[in-house]
Amino acid sequence: MPRTASRRRLHLAAHFPGVNNTTVWTDPRSGSQIDFASFLHLARTAERGRFDFFFLAEGLRLRELKGRVHDLDVAGRPESLTVLSALAAVTERLGLAGTVSATFNEPYELARRLATLDHLSEGRAAWNVVTTSDAFTGENFRRGGFLDRADRYTRAEEFLRLARALWDSWRPDAVAADQELGRFVRPGAVGEVRHHGRHFTVQGRFTLPRSPQGHPVIIQAGDSDEGREFAAANADVIFSRHGTLEDGRAFYADVKRRLARHGREPHELKIMPAATYALGDTDAEAAENAAEIRRLQVxxxxxxxxxxxxxxxxxxxxxxxxxxxxxxxxxxxxxxxxxxxxxxxxxxxxxxxxxxxxxxxxxxxxxxxxTGRQSFVGSPETVARRMEEFVEAEAADGFILVPHLTPGGLDPFVDRVVPILQERGVFRTEYTGTTLRDHLGLAAPRRTP
Amino acid sequence: MNDRSDTPATDHLHLAVALDGAGRHPAAWREPPARPARLFSAGYWTGLVAEAERGLLDFVTIEDALGPQAPPDRTGHVTGRLDAVLLAARLAPVTTRIGLVPTATTTHTEPFHVAIGIATLDHVSGGRAGWRPQISARAEEARHFGRRDLPDVLEPYHVADLLDEAGDAVEVARSLWDSWEDGAEIRDVATGRFLDRDRLHYADFRGRWFDVKGPSITPRPPQGQPVVALLAHAGPALELAARSADVVFVTPSDREGAAALVRQIRALPRTGEPLKIFADLVVFLGAGAAERKARLDELDGAAFEGAASDAAVFTGTPEELADLLLDWRDAGIQGFRLRPGGLPHDLKAVTRGLTSALRRRGAFRDAYEAGTLRGLLGLPRPVNRHLPVGAR
Structure with missing residues (x-):
């Protein structure tokens, strides 16, 4: 197939297999859900495949069924930003995205942790902003189930606005570090943030210089009307869950249409649905593999x-x-x-x-x-072609791939599908930038002084 | 993962270094070889911790707080810090043996988040994590959260409350770390069970400051219980350390003060392994140490001693420091947390000069003898609190 300049390029991310039945633990190749070696393996595979970012989900309480801890699925996970910070040491270009609740955190502390990750990774941090209002999870936290469902997004919105004010509060040139003059920060370059809102009252100065990306990349995953509006106003990436071409196109059109209301262009928000896959040498073999994986998952x-x-x-x-x-x-x-x-x-x-x-x-x-059938089933050629079709049809800007095996489930995709996507000219063969914003083609955020 | 040394070298000292900014002296950043423009980069810190590991130190601590160090008009002082737990995690994959002990505040933070953060640090470092819990007694930091009011000047009962809350936060963390028994992940294909839920336990903590249900979302850390280290200047904090910590950092001004503190701590109620007592010292080392400190004092316009420092300030050669440490050891001090006056200068003097001087006196290791921080400190891996007494 000829390469054309107009062909839309896609973005790829790797989701560490999550704590539900789609992660197969009965397979002899299934490794640890908590050893650092597993995170290292998947992250390095993703970086070898020139992926945009690595993605970690979050769940702040073990799931329960019939009043007892659910024991059938994989369980146990690290604190997201801590493991991402460790991964920053062993990867060079890969974006590092963590899911962190806007309900059970406070803006000053979380903004600081995210800015730290951005500094330590030299501009590769992303925050998947999630909300939860459930009292069940709240039982692990000081405030319990304090938040009405209706207020999930008003809190998240105010949280993010305040976080951005903190990230913007140091002028980009604030650190002078002038040994001769004895001036560590330039006078007046560290601003005071004064916020008085419905959910937060915060006053003071931030503890970190502006981070390499200015603001970490913001990801949003909610699908409700409020969630879509929140994403249109605030997010750089949407982690969506629309598996079919038709659903994907409808969602894509709806969300991109909302952007104008917020003064934003369509390319400023990337839509990346979760995608699962089963591969085989032929489409028939892939279908057999897909059925086998489903039986192991259920x-x-x-x-x-x-x-x-x-x-x-x-x-x-x-x-x-x-x-x-x-x-x-x-x-x-x-x-x-x-x-x-x-x-x-x-x-x-x-x-x-x-x-x-x-x-x-x-x-x-x-x-x-x-439940949960694979999004893409086929030979590497078929899967690459289908993915390209999704992107060409404006059903997605890329995919967040969820392997069914920890930690090696992404290897076949990177070894067999990525080269075809590259050959077809729809996926990068080398990183051209250093930050996650570079990979996603996102401009630096405007600084509000 | 039993790292208890078979032949505990009881006369060996434990050595740690406190990393913060460009060093403990407020003007330390102003003289080469300090690299103040690099303070917020990973490379700055990986260089320091590699040096500390080269010196076979037990661990490094990383200072932190939930607000800037210097007021806005003090543009001549270092201000700004990276989150210490995340920084420690960034350092874990580039080191192999040294312990990593970040500070995390207990006052405004969620005990659940802190507990899983430290547990995760233990997982990513293969059992080298510690935690220095710290209270936040500054009204300015309280305003960063807006959830509680603290007066600008604290009464003793305020501090007692903050310490009480810190004690609860440590108890919650310890309970969450034990909330998964070691064998809870069974992967039993026949019954379809990944977990044996009888080996998971709710924390069910109810206290004056917070309630936490549990279990943890993070499996039991490699060390079982990461090392908890508290800095304690006075009675109530010493009592908390005796009740909750594995290691205490104290700040005597001389040998007699050290001996008195050791007596005081040993008389406090305590269960389990004896508390490890470390003394903190600020150190300016090398042939020209006194001149260097004098220059920094002049740059800063104030002498860094007396009321300016909570810990005693030592100025001299590594040989002289080695003699002092051994003298304090005889008073019952088991280890030292040295706060370099300037980085990396005084760190290198510790890792290259002091360790050699101690080794010549038979008082420091010549190789790492364990792979976990508990192992280096001679602490056994604790048995889970949920196992029946007979199984321990």
Missing amino acids: GPQTATAFLEQIWGRDMSAHDPEGPLPDVEPAADAGISQGRVQVADRLAVAAKWRAVAEEKRLSIRDLVIEM
């Missing part, structure tokens, strides 16, 4: 746990390899904590029953059918 006990989450009641008496029993879902509240709640369980249950009956599926096969 073991018998996990199938029962999914069913219980939708049905809202104990289903352990029913054989997961057998048919869906004639049991109605409970009408009251769900039984899981610390995971994304199913919005309308009764409707979902009805849909699941219809599919089970139509296709004559066992409980386990039903769960395999209805």
